[in-house]
Amino acid sequence: MFKLMLQFIQVAKAQNVTQAANTLCLSQPTLSHNMQKLEEKLGSKLFYRNSKGITLTSSGEVLYEQAKMMQHLYENTLHKLEKNKLRHQTELKIGCGDAWWHLFVRDCVQDFRDTNPHSNITIDVGDHLQLMNLLLSDEISIFVGHEILGLAQYEDILFHPLFSSHEEVYVRKDHPLLERVCSDEDIARFPSVDLGASKKRYAHLVQQQNNELSTFQKRHYLQEKVIYNTNSLLTALDLLQNSDAILPYPVGMKVYFEGFGIVPLKMKKCFGKATIGAYLHKDGQQNKQSIALLEQFKELIKNNPQIKGKE
Structure with a gap:
């Protein structure tokens, strides 16, 4: 689930699935499928899709803000774990x-x-x-x-x-x-x-x-x-x-x-x-x-x- 959230953040930033797929080193069909799977898991429509790209729905906006907080917390946790590991390895x-x-x-x-x-x-x-x-x-x-x-x-x-x-x-x-x-x-x-x-x-x-x-x-x-x-x-x-x-x-x-x-x-x-x-x-x-x-x-x-x- 967290992996899907990270992919969602890239799609929301780029507002373009193809561009986000290139950033994530995924194929466009795979990323599109993953976003559909995320919508199904959450039971909410996250994107408005059109010929120019995508925009976020109100649910998508809420998820985007929360997902960024989750990403920051995850990265901060990894940093703290690394510092803790280093602290004891070099004690x-x-x-x-x-x-x-x-x-x-x-x-x-x-x-x-x-x-x-x-x-x-x-x-x-x-x-x-x-x-x-x-x-x-x-x-x-x-x-x-x-x-x-x-x-x-x-x-x-x-x-x-x-x-x-x-x-x-x-x-x-x-x-x-x-x-x-x-x-x-x-x-x-x-x-x-x-x-x-x-x-x-x-x-x-x-x-x-x-x-x-x-x-x-x-x-x-x-x-x-x-x-x-x-x-x-x-x-x-x-x-x-x-x-x-x-x-x-x-x-x-x-x-x-x-x-x-x-x-x-x-x-x-x-x-x-x-x-x-x-x-x-x-x-x-x-x-x-x-x-x-x-x-x-x-x-x-x-x-x-x-x-x-x-x-």
Whole structure:
């Protein structure tokens, strides 16, 4: 029936069956037959036929106005369905740590928004173990974080290294340790802000810790040490501003932290180093969007020395 209505619209526009048939790529007899069939279905005469062509009857005029509305609604529905299909086909589900969001991931997301204005975007910002859990459960398709030492073997997960980063130890501007070059023993006397999700909650993701990880924990997170744990960067900054706590964090955030009155200590040796990269499912290798994001990450990192802490 709807097909007949579309043909009727062309006949009513042209007021000539032969011309409408050419537009519709139909033969004139076929279109004439279809219009007669439409009149029979509706039980109303739609056309006055004469040697010069056709004109619409009053019933034909009513149908023409309603049919145009139906056509517009149909085309609008098709457009919405296509947008909905595109929205889900190109949906971006990405995770990252606070530092990497600030330093380069947000620029990639903005580019994605500009290119795909009708696509859904899901962004999870958090701890690397929390994000790994989301990746394994398919709640995100890619995340940027540091290489997880002692990560359990997941054959369907791949890590793509992007760059190396080292950590500074950040404190408020009038912190007592700013007057000296600090050793590990110096900072061990002060509370630490631990920015991340509960380690116990995601302990199943990590195998028995290797020597490097155990040594790191023994040096910096002693059992008797006071820990302020939060998963919010702004909360961590508030804690630093109002206490003698320290926060180990990537060097690239130095300029950002200065705006909050938070500065790095002078350390005798590097506090810690990590390889930063992108985790994604192995089958994500075939995902053009994931590959495009990886290439975009590499380009932004190459052109932004601040990410690695270089100015």
